[in-house]
Amino acid sequence: MNNMKKILAYISPENYSSLFDIIVAYDAGVDVVVPYCNIKVADMRDMIHSCVFTRHPDKLNNTAIFIGGHDIRLGEEMMKKAIETLNELPEFFRVSITVDSDGAYTTSCACVAKIKNSLGDLDGLNVTILAGTGPVGQRVAVLLSWENCNVTLTSRKMSRSEAVCGIIEKGYGVKITPMEVNSPETTEKAISESDIVVTTGPEGVQILPKEIWSKFQKIKIMADLNAVPPYGIEGVEANFDGKEIAGKKVFGALAIGGLKMKSHHKLVGELFTKKNRVFDLKQIYNLTLGLL
Amino acid sequence: MNNMKKILAYISPENYSSLFDIIVAYDAGVDVVVPYCNIKVADMRDMIHSCVFTRHPDKLNNTAIFIGGHDIRLGEEMMKKAIETLNELPEFFRVSITVDSDGAYTTSCACVAKIKNSLGDLDGLNVTILAGTGPVGQRVAVLLSWENCNVTLTSRKMSRSEAVCGIIEKGYGVKITPMEVNSPETTEKAISESDIVVTTGPEGVQILPKEIWSKFQKIKIMADLNAVPPYGIEGVEANFDGKEIAGKKVFGALAIGGLKMKSHHKLVGELFTKKNRVFDLKQIYNLTLGLL
Amino acid sequence: MNNMKKILAYISPENYSSLFDIIVAYDAGVDVVVPYCNIKVADMRDMIHSCVFTRHPDKLNNTAIFIGGHDIRLGEEMMKKAIETLNELPEFFRVSITVDSDGAYTTSCACVAKIKNSLGDLDGLNVTILAGTGPVGQRVAVLLSWENCNVTLTSRKMSRSEAVCGIIEKGYGVKITPMEVNSPETTEKAISESDIVVTTGPEGVQILPKEIWSKFQKIKIMADLNAVPPYGIEGVEANFDGKEIAGKKVFGALAIGGLKMKSHHKLVGELFTKKNRVFDLKQIYNLTLGLL
Numbered sequence: 001m002n003n004m005k006k007i008l009a010y011i012s013p014e015n016y017s018s019l020f021d022i023i024v025a026y027d028a029g030v031d032v033v034v035p036y037c038n039i040k041v042a043d044m045r046d047m048i049h050s051c052v053f054t055r056h057p058d059k060l061n062n063t064a065i066f067i068g069g070h071d072i073r074l075g076e077e078m079m080k081k082a083i084e085t086l087n088e089l090p091e092f093f094r095v096s097i098t099v100d101s102d103g104a105y106t107t108s109c110a111c112v113a114k115i116k117n118s119l120g121d122l123d124g125l126n127v128t129i130l131a132g133t134g135p136v137g138q139r140v141a142v143l144l145s146w147e148n149c150n151v152t153l154t155s156r157k158m159s160r161s162e163a164v165c166g167i168i169e170k171g172y173g174v175k176i177t178p179m180e181v182n183s184p185e186t187t188e189k190a191i192s193e194s195d196i197v198v199t200t201g202p203e204g205v206q207i208l209p210k211e212i213w214s215k216f217q218k219i220k221i222m223a224d225l226n227a228v229p230p231y232g233i234e235g236v237e238a239n240f241d242g243k244e245i246a247g248k249k250v251f252g253a254l255a256i257g258g259l260k261m262k263s264h265h266k267l268v269g270e271l272f273t274k275k276n277r278v279f280d281l282k283q284i285y286n287l288t289l290g291l292l
Numbered sequence: 293m294n295n296m297k298k299i300l301a302y303i304s305p306e307n308y309s310s311l312f313d314i315i316v317a318y319d320a321g322v323d324v325v326v327p328y329c330n331i332k333v334a335d336m337r338d339m340i341h342s343c344v345f346t347r348h349p350d351k352l353n354n355t356a357i358f359i360g361g362h363d364i365r366l367g368e369e370m371m372k373k374a375i376e377t378l379n380e381l382p383e384f385f386r387v388s389i390t391v392d393s394d395g396a397y398t399t400s401c402a403c404v405a406k407i408k409n410s411l412g413d414l415d416g417l418n419v420t421i422l423a424g425t426g427p428v429g430q431r432v433a434v435l436l437s438w439e440n441c442n443v444t445l446t447s448r449k450m451s452r453s454e455a456v457c458g459i460i461e462k463g464y465g466v467k468i469t470p471m472e473v474n475s476p477e478t479t480e481k482a483i484s485e486s487d488i489v490v491t492t493g494p495e496g497v498q499i500l501p502k503e504i505w506s507k508f509q510k511i512k513i514m515a516d517l518n519a520v521p522p523y524g525i526e527g528v529e530a531n532f533d534g535k536e537i538a539g540k541k542v543f544g545a546l547a548i549g550g551l552k553m554k555s556h557h558k559l560v561g562e563l564f565t566k567k568n569r570v571f572d573l574k575q576i577y578n579l580t581l582g583l584l
Numbered sequence: 585m586n587n588m589k590k591i592l593a594y595i596s597p598e599n600y601s602s603l604f605d606i607i608v609a610y611d612a613g614v615d616v617v618v619p620y621c622n623i624k625v626a627d628m629r630d631m632i633h634s635c636v637f638t639r640h641p642d643k644l645n646n647t648a649i650f651i652g653g654h655d656i657r658l659g660e661e662m663m664k665k666a667i668e669t670l671n672e673l674p675e676f677f678r679v680s681i682t683v684d685s686d687g688a689y690t691t692s693c694a695c696v697a698k699i700k701n702s703l704g705d706l707d708g709l710n711v712t713i714l715a716g717t718g719p720v721g722q723r724v725a726v727l728l729s730w731e732n733c734n735v736t737l738t739s740r741k742m743s744r745s746e747a748v749c750g751i752i753e754k755g756y757g758v759k760i761t762p763m764e765v766n767s768p769e770t771t772e773k774a775i776s777e778s779d780i781v782v783t784t785g786p787e788g789v790q791i792l793p794k795e796i797w798s799k800f801q802k803i804k805i806m807a808d809l810n811a812v813p814p815y816g817i818e819g820v821e822a823n824f825d826g827k828e829i830a831g832k833k834v835f836g837a838l839a840i841g842g843l844k845m846k847s848h849h850k851l852v853g854e855l856f857t858k859k860n861r862v863f864d865l866k867q868i869y870n871l872t873l874g875l876l
Contacts, residue, residue, distance in 0.1 A: 005318045009311055016620055016627065019593055019634035023647065026589045026616060027639065032318060034327065035618065036308055043308065050311035055319065063315065297610045301603055324610060326619065328600050335600065342603035347611065355607065 004062045005031040006272045009051060011044075011078065012037050012069035021068045021100075024261070028268035041074065044081040048095075057092040057275075064271035067099040072135040075101030076171070083278060096271040098279035101135065103260065105281055106267065107225065108139030109288040110259035112147070114251050115196060115221050117292040118242055122147040125220075128194040129153045130181060130208060130232075131201035133164040136225055140198050143285055145174035154181035154190050172281075188212050196221045199232035210234040219248050227253035263288040296354045297323035298564045301343060303336075303370065304329050304361035313360045313392075316553075320560035333366065336373040340387075349384040349567075356563035359391040364427040367393030368463070375570060388563040390571035393427070395552065397573055398559065399517065400431030401580040402551035404439070406543050407488060407513050409584040410534055414439040417512075420486040421445045422473060422500060422524075423493035425456040428517055432490050435577055437466035446473035446482050464573075480504050488513045491524035502526040511540050519545035555580040588646045589615040590856045593635060595628075595662065596621050596653035605652045605684075608845070612852035625658065628665040632679075641676040648855035651683040656719040659685030660755070667862060680855040682863035685719065687844065689865055690851065691809065692723030693872040694843035696731070698835050699780060699805050701876040702826055706731040712778040713737045714765060714792060714816075715785035717748040720809055724782055727869055729758035738765035738774050756865075772796050780805045783816035794818040803832050811837035847872040 008030045010017055017035035025033045039047070051063050067078050079099040086094045100106050116122060127144045129137050132153040141151045153168075153176050155161035161178035168176050181190045187208065191197050197219055201207040203226055213219060213233065226232040231252065235245060241255035266287055267279055279287070300322045302309055309327035317325045331339070343355050359370050371391040378386045392398050408414060419436045421429050424445040433443045445460075445468050447453035453470035460468050473482045479500065483489050489511055493499040495518055505511060505525065518524040523544065527537060533547035558579055559571055571579070592614045594601055601619035609617045623631070635647050651662050663683040670678045684690050700706060711728045713721050716737040725735045737752075737760050739745035745762035752760050765774045771792065775781050781803055785791040787810055797803060797817065810816040815836065819829060825839035850871055851863055863871070 007315055007318060016623065019618060019620075019631060020638050022618055023591055023635075023638040026591060032325075033616075033618075034311060034314055034325075036311075039308065047311060051315075054312050054315040299607055299610060324617075326603060326606055326617075328603075331600060339603060343607075346604050346607040 004055070004059055006062050007032045007034060007064075008268065008271070009047065009063070009065045010035045011039050011047060011065060011067050013039055013071050013074040013078065014069040018068050021066065024264050025066065025268050028265045030268060030272070039078070041077045041081050044078050045085045048082055048085040051095050052086075052089060052093045060093070060095050060275040061272055063095050065095060065097040066268065066271070067097070068101060070102045072101040072104055075099050079280070091276055094276040096275055096277040096279070098267055098271060098284070100264065100267070100284070103264070104135035104139055105284050106260045106263045106288070107256065108136045108143060109281070109285040110263055111136070111140055111198065111223050111225060111251070111256050112143040112285065113288040113292055114242070114256060114259060115144075115223060116147060116289060118221060118249050122149050122196075125149045125195040126193050127151045127196040127198065128191050130187070130190065130197065130199045131155065132198070133160055134200055137198070137200035138164060138168055139281060140200065141168060141176045142172045142174055142281060144196070145172075145176065146282070146285075149196070150177070152177040152179050152190065152194075154179045156180070156182040184209075184212060188215070191216060191219065194219055197223075197233075199224045199226065201226055201232050203228035204230060206230040206232060206234055208233045213248075214246055217247065221249050221251075223251040223256065225253050225256060227257065259288065259291065262291050266291060296347070296351055298354050299324045299326060299356075300560065300563070301339065301355070301357045302327045303331050303339060303357060303359050305331055305363050305366040305370065306361040310360050313358065316556050317358065317560050320557045322560060322564070331370070333369045333373050336370050337377045340374055340377040343387050344378075344381060344385045352385070352387050352567040353564055355387050357387060357389040358560065358563070359389070360393060362394045364393040364396055367391050371572070383568055386568040388567055388569040388571070390559055390563060390576070392556065392559070392576070395556070396427035396431055397576050398552045398555045398580070399548065400428045400435060401573070401577040402555055403428070403432055403490065403515055403517060403543070403548050404435040404577065405555075405580040405584055406534070406548055406551060407436075407515060408439060408581060410513060410541050414441050414488075417441045417487040418485050419443045419488040419490065420483050422479070422482065422489065422491045423447065424490070425452055426492055429490075429492035430456060430460055431573060432492065433460060433468045434464045434466055434573065436488070437464075437468065438574070438577075441488070442469070444469040444471050444482065444486075446471045448472070448474040476501075476504060480507070483508060483511065486511055489515075489525075491516045491518065493518055493524050495520035496522060498522040498524060498526055500525045505540075506538055509539065513541050513543075515543040515548065517545050517548060519549065551580065551583065554583050558583060588639070588643055590646050591616045591618060591648075592852070592855070593631065593647070593649045594619045595623050595631060595649060595651050597623055597655050597658040597662065598653040602652050605650065608848050609650065609852050612849045614852060614856070623662070625661045625665050628662050629669045632666055632669040635679050636670075636673060636677045644677070644679050644859040645856055647679050649679060649681040650852065650855070651681070652685060654686045656685040656688055659683050663864070675860055678860040680859055680861040680863070682851055682855060682868070684848065684851070684868070687848070688719035688723055689868050690844045690847045690872070691840065692720045692727060693865070693869040694847050695720070695724055695782065695807055695809060695835070695840050696727040696869065697847075697872040697876055698826070698840055698843060699728075699807060700731060700873060702805060702833050706733050706780075709733045709779040710777050711735045711780040711782065712775050714771070714774065714781065714783045715739065716782070717744055718784055721782075721784035722748060722752055723865060724784065725752060725760045726756045726758055726865060728780070729756075729760065730866070730869075733780070734761070736761040736763050736774065736778075738763045740764070740766040768793075768796060772799070775800060775803065778803055781807075781817075783808045783810065785810055785816050787812035788814060790814040790816060790818055792817045797832075798830055801831065805833050805835075807835040807840065809837050809840060811841065843872065843875065846875050850875060
């Protein structure tokens with residue numbers, strides 16, 4: 001039993017499990033990944049029980065659960081159900097668990113860790129997240145709120161922005177300011193008081209032209225998460241990693257992606273260091289900060 | 293080829309394969325478990341052919357099949373189809389195979405092995421299996437019949453009990469006496485002549501109060517398979533492992549479960565010691581007895 | 585990272601992945617096979633991206649893709665889509681890939697390699713493939729065309745034969761002569777001018793009686809791919825491996841199958857020697873020839 005295999009149950013609600021996540025898990029030192037697809041929230045209780053009643057409680061650090069797939073809402077529900085089920089059990093019967101649907105947890109943590117590492121104390125700074133209604137934008141908003149920033153999250157439609165801010169408040173208990181941005185004028189207005197600007201728009205779409213951002217000296221940091229050219233912020237190449245442009249430090253998608261990969265590897269490794277650890281957004285953020 | 297991997301095809305008719313069974317297989321020394329789910333009885337022929345025509349016949353002890361999942365009726369049919377297919381092949385082309393749907397084979401074998409180990413010769417003893425119509429109860433009945441006991445199997449409805457006894461006779465060629473038990477009076481009647489009482493009722497339901505069982509000095513052994521309190525037999529804790537109470541030896545669900553786990557591990561290991569072995573209920577029982 | 589695992593994504597359009605192919609992959613030295621089933625052509629882009637953006641480009645020789653399953657038309661489409669997607673990427677981001685649906689690629693290559701190895705130059709020889717409309721027959725036709733043979737492919741119905749020759753011409757750009765064969769007379773006519781006769785009919789059906797083939801001295805080689813008796817060519821046992829019968833060299837299905845297995849093993853091994861290799865029919869044929 002000295003050579004007990006490290007087994008990761010990779011659980012996905014999608015039609016097939018992510019080859020990306022499976023490869024990363026092996027590279028992070030897992031001995032066996034058991035991929036599950038088409039798993040429903042209602043299956044999580046059985047899945048947890050299958051994990052925890054199999055090996056001796058002293059050996060449960062060799063079994064862990066990673067919730068993946070694309071659907072981040074389902075991922076959150078599966079995580080919630082899993083934690084509920086684990087919490088019904090004595091502590092010595094609990095395995096470690098995390099969730100990183102669509103890589104949105106590790107990506108948002110990498111983005112904010114870059115910013116935090118660059119500026120230090122973020123207390124009271126103004127943040128604008130342009131096109132921020134997706135999974136990554138939402139989590140960037142939460143993380144920067146936890147750092148005591150005043151966060152504005154924009155969408156092309158006010159109703160969408162408000163809805164997402166409502167979801168964030170319900171899920172994480174933080175207040176984000178919604179804003180409609182769908183023109184050069186509203187874009188300009190959105191970033192006019194910002195210390196930090198993050199763009200989390202779709203691939204291959206420039207959403208912040210240089211003509212606009214260069215007007216505002218107050219902006220200290222700009223970060224973009226679109227890895228497919230044209231990038232989200234004009235002038236910010238994907239591999240820029242804190243480069244200074246016109247007095248601003250800027251981070252491109254590949255630079256953030258590099259830290260995301262390190263965070264992802266580290267996360268999987270940590271699952272097997274101790275049982276009964278829950279890596280939610282906050283824990284993944286702390287772990288990512290520790291990499292810088 | 294000295295390091296040829298031990299590969300276990302884990303075949304399940306369910307929507308997803310049992311993580312429990314997969315973890316146990318790895319812990320039992322299997323190098324690779326290939327999990328199959330949603331497999332139909334009609335797929336078994338192809339599955340067997342995929343196993344047997346791949347490696348050199350001299351190396352076929354490195355490939356084996358484990359039929360799992362929850363549905364025990366489907367498990368039996370899949371096993372039957374698999375054996376049929378294997379028997380059409382020359383002996384040197386046959387891999388080893390077993391079935392343990394829902395753990396019911398190893399659990400029932402562990403239960404009866406505890407009893408056999410405790411009493412020795414069981415010839416002619418009277419057995420009552422209360423709430424015995426489930427997969428485990430049925431197999432306990434068969435095993436104790438093979439030990440020449442007179443077995444009565446009860447259900448809350450006579451029709452259900454009779455139906456199950458019919459299924460058992462058809463499947464295993466042994467005669468079990470059906471009985472309706474749904475009140476303190478009928479419970480008392482059911483165990484009044486018993487040497488051995490086994491309870492295989494649902495989790496968290498007490499079906500045999502102390503007030504009743506304590507009336508009967510003839511009872512030598514009581515075994516309960518409900519691991520969730522309240523347990524099936526009042527006064528029999530889940531971890532009691534042959535403890536004497538009021539002159540009776542009693543076994544709780546966790547004590548039986550411990551032997552079940554050993555049997556399950558051993559079973560998987562045995563599949564890879566020699567090719568062409570069929571571990572059905574009788575073989576699993578013999579293997580489990582050998583552990584005591 | 586010295587011990588980076590060799591990971592093979594085994595991708596199948598079927599309801600379950602081929603245990604045969606998975607076992608062969610492990611025996612060929614792969615560390616981890618990740619089986620995918622129910623994969624659609626439209627999923628291939630995501631699958632490729634999952635492969636190529638995960639590990640460092642210098643390490644991509646440790647990740648490869650094997651398209652399997654039964655449906656050879658879907659297999660071809662999946663391969664085409666995969667290559668398209670790979671070709672959109674810089675070369676250093678490409679993994680190695682192959683397709684061998686139903687084993688038809690390796691089987692046809694083994695068959696033709698046996699013939700080529702036996703006769704040497706095949707330029708200008710006449711070939712008849714009896715019952716050649718299946719996946720193996722089609723690929724035998726292509727390979728022998730590439731060797732500059734004049735190939736005739738027969739079916740019980742002219743329309744079926746013509747349709748298949750059309751498919752072959754469209755897919756591989758070679759011209760095959762269709763022919764209807766459904767009686768002793770048409771069989772005789774079909775092989776009367778042949779140097780080489782290959783039978784790729786269904787299992788357990790004799791399609792070429794000795795009475796017919798023994799009339800033709802011109803035939804130098806006969807090869808049969810039916811492994812279940814009665815075999816496809818009367819007098820040609822499954823294990824005959826170039827044996828001379830009545831002045832003809834003959835190859836049975838097991839002899840060809842033995843080379844197919846070697847080719848299959850070699851193919852999987854080669855996927856991991858270098859990244860960015862595409863093993864299509866031509867490459868698999870060259871690789872198989874190299875084994876003789």
